[in-house]
Amino acid sequence: MTLELENLHKKFGEHTAVKGINLSVKEGQMFGMLGSNGAGKTTTFRMILGLLDPTSGSAAWNGARIDYSRTHLIGYLPEERGLYPKLTVKDQLIYLMKLNKMKKPDIIVELRKWLERFQIESYENKKVEELSKGNQQKIQFMAAVLHKPELLILDEPFSGLDPVNSDMLKKAVLDLQKQGTTIVFSSHQMRNVEELCDDLIMLKHGEALLQGNLKDIKRSYGMKSVKIKADFDLQFLENIPGVLDLHNSKVETDIKVESEEIAEVIFREAAEKGFLRKFEVEEPSLHDIFIDQAGGESNE
């Protein structure tokens, strides 16, 4: 039960949207796909789903391309949300889930379960257009998971949600993973990826910039983050070669450095000047890595 992408390419005319992506997602794994807008995430998802044919390479689920005989095993939350505005929540999901080979009584049972979980039981017979954006998104999520798919593809699942709903959705995603669902999701909110993913790929202009296990990536990533608290001005550290960025916040000073060696230099220079209340070298956050790699195109 694995998802395998092999040297996946997609060209639209002269423009290449996806350039040779390779990846493998094992059963029950949560896989993150990062990239700024236009990096090729949605195109990749569409090729996995069989909505687009790859120009070359392959996308296979369980050893074969996904076609319409197996789409009921897949759940999909598209980036561009869309439901029938004039249909009620119930009618909507009955239709969409029937397309996924579910029977009406089962649909209603599952539907009520999820409505309860999302605390929107009273919306069962409301038209979707009458719901708030956040609640519409919950319905959209239900449309992706109600039929208990084996593979769940979530394109920007948390965008546009308030923190409470975002957490609610995150918990739901984690529960699905526990039940054995393989999940691939994209996001440009790095915190979500850090919280949820085991493995990830970072895309830019259709190419993989970074790929692998989240912890490994962070550990092996040269760039470090140094946090210093002192009673004197630390701005002079900016001039040390190898310092990428220096940012003074109210609490402390945050310095990005090329490598751990530079952190040592900084420690010596700063300690010479006076007493340091705090000196800490951290692995970079995914956010830092993303900005470093994607060149400041993060939306966070």
Place this chain on the structure above:
Amino acid sequence: MSNFWTTFSHTVVKRIKSRSFAISTAIMAVLIIGIFNIPTLIDTFSGDDSEDAGGDRIIYVLDETEFNGALAEELEQINPIYENRSGDTIETLQEIEEESSTYILQLSGSAASAEAVLSGEDPGMALTSQVQEEVEAAKMSTAAGQLGLSDQEVNELAAPVTFSTEITAEAGAEPEEAFSSSYWMVYGLVFAIYLIVITFGSMIATEVATEKSSRVMELIVSSISPVTQMFGKLLGIGAAGALNLLILVAAVAVGAFMSGEEVFNFIFTEVIEVSLILYALLFIFLGYFVYGGMAAMVGALVSRAEEVNQAIQPLIFLAMIAFFLSIVALNAPELTVFRVLSYIPFFTPQLLFLRIGMGTVPVWEIWVIISILIVSAVLINLLAARVYKGGVLMYGKFSFKNGIKQALRLSKKEA
């Protein structure tokens, strides 16, 4: 296949349950029933005296003709609503008429040039024609009496000539189909084909474009193939339309029945030719596929529902051209130009139907052209399905030519 039925029934139910469907069907049905009953309706609403032609309405007859009151007496015998008041003056009668809202029928002249004036509050169409008929009948029998003719001689004089036309068909054509007998039926059905094609064409395009613009399309086509979805929709809207049509046909029957046995019998024995109805249904069905496939394609190419009207214009023009050609062709169906044009699939449903109705086409030709139409319908729908598949995920400014090119490219591997 199960997904096809899911989409099909979803489309049908959604359409039938929609308020616009119920309202438009109801309005059309009421209109149709109304049209059949126009004469009755006019009588009902035209003045309080004319509830029913005859009854106890009084018409005072002032006979100033050379028959010396005999004409007024004859009228009294024909219908008790007439009262001979030839002794009174017109002024006296006018006074009575004003007070009691009766009518005055003033007769003058000779047998060769008799004149009748009916005065009073608006008498209405039905009463006027009734009085006219009865005055004519009375004059005929009074004049005949004066000439000393027997009843039988009068009947012979008055007997109408049964008149009909018969047009010899063109060589090689169906001989039994006479030109004018089916004229109105053909006209009506050509118009029906036109209306159906246009209405349902826009309906399909709008439905597809709405799904696309609400972005639910991406979710749908991730579960079922766009081609299955397209045909589910096409047939679903067609089935809802057929139901609509059925209701309207029922309305025709009810309307005809209400307006009296005569009209009912006339319509169902004289006007309706079963074979023509069957041809019409076949052409509506095939025409629906030709235009519906195109409409689905147009719907898949636009990004927003508002663009549909503009995008579907060429298709509507095509149907309009076919309709206007048919109107011209109704009067000259045998012209070669119409014969040639009826081979073009977009014009076939209306033009060929018209040629069949007007009896100017041999059987072998009918089936050749229908075969061409079927093949074209299949080809158009294959193309439409290809464009649809690529088009439903394509957003941007609408351009027909570039849109089709891009959609075809998207639906192909070597994109």
